Amino acid sequence: MTGSSKPDLRARLRAARRAYAPVAILVPDSFRARLSPRLIIASYIPVGSEADPAPFAQAATAAGCRIALPHVVDHATPLRFLAWATGAALVTGPFGLRQPAADAPELAPDIILTPLVGFDRRGARLGQGAGHYDRAFLAYPDAWRVGVAFAGQEVELLPIDAWDMPLHAIATDKEWIVPRWTVS
Numbered sequence: 001m002t003g004s005s006k007p008d009l010r011a012r013l014r015a016a017r018r019a020y021a022p023v024a025i026l027v028p029d030s031f032r033a034r035l036s037p038r039l040i041i042a043s044y045i046p047v048g049s050e051a052d053p054a055p056f057a058q059a060a061t062a063a064g065c066r067i068a069l070p071h072v073v074d075h076a077t078p079l080r081f082l083a084w085a086t087g088a089a090l091v092t093g094p095f096g097l098r099q100p101a102a103d104a105p106e107l108a109p110d111i112i113l114t115p116l117v118g119f120d121r122r123g124a125r126l127g128q129g130a131g132h133y134d135r136a137f138l139a140y141p142d143a144w145r146v147g148v149a150f151a152g153q154e155v156e157l158l159p160i161d162a163w164d165m166p167l168h169a170i171a172t173d174k175e176w177i178v179p180r181w182t183v184s
């Protein structure tokens with residue numbers, strides 16, 4: 001029997017995500033309402049069975065925002081958010097990730113669209129386990145942290161570690177979840 005440690009949950013939730021038929025995640029009005037020209041939105045290019053945040057990036061571009069994508073080199077080095085013009089060439093990095101070239105300009109995001117392995121209704125999040133997003137959230141504490149996931153990736157209560165920063169909102173194919181800890 002598996003327990004509920006982060007590694008056990010990660011394995012279970014990755015399997016659940018792989019079994020989920022990919023569905024589009026629609027952009028809610030509360031996300032659009034946050035967009036304004038020149039804001040920097042960090043999106044990501046999905047790998048494997050991850051939910052695709054492209055509709056959010058498209059809404060942001062249409063609103064005059066700039067898009068950045070995460071760029072990683074290895075587990076130890078903090079990720080950087082690098083400028084990306086929709087459709088511009090990407091380079092294949094570690095784990096098969098499609099990323100901007102390493103010399104693209106680094107941008108400070110106002111909104112961080114975050115890939116999720118799992119989440120709970122309090123806004124707790126499970127990622128790849130390398131701490132890349134944990135460290136990015138610490139580096140940009142004022143950014144709006146929006147998780148993107150399929151509804152089937154929800155668990156009742158995730159374990160929370162000292163370094164975990166909660167999500168402000170979670171976009172799923174079924175609903176837009178605003179955890180109760182948020183003020184606005």
Ligand SMILES: Nc1nc2c(c(=O)[nH]1)N(C=O)[C@@H](CNc1ccc(C(=O)N[C@@H](CCC(=O)O)C(=O)O)cc1)CN2
Nearest residue numbers: 014044045046047048070072095097115128130132133
């Ligand atoms: N699309 C996407 N981009 C992203 C992330 C992500 O989770 N998804 N990241 C989030 O931090 C960063 C890349 N960091 C990563 C760190 C570890 C692993 C990793 O250990 N992958 C496993 C396989 C995962 C699976 O089976 O689903 C591996 O290759 O062994 C992947 C990405 C930045 N860019």
Ligand SMILES: Nc1ncnc2c1ncn2[C@@H]1O[C@H](COP(=O)(O)OP(=O)(O)OP(=O)(O)O)[C@@H](O)[C@H]1O
Nearest residue numbers: 006125126127128129130131132133134135138163
């Ligand atoms: N601010 C930080 N500085 C250095 N290491 C950190 C920081 N935050 C988290 N870590 C490390 O990163 C790892 C993150 O583990 P955890 O299982 O919480 O990952 P996760 O939140 O699922 O992953 P990710 O943030 O990559 O999506 C831990 O080993 C932790 O020690």
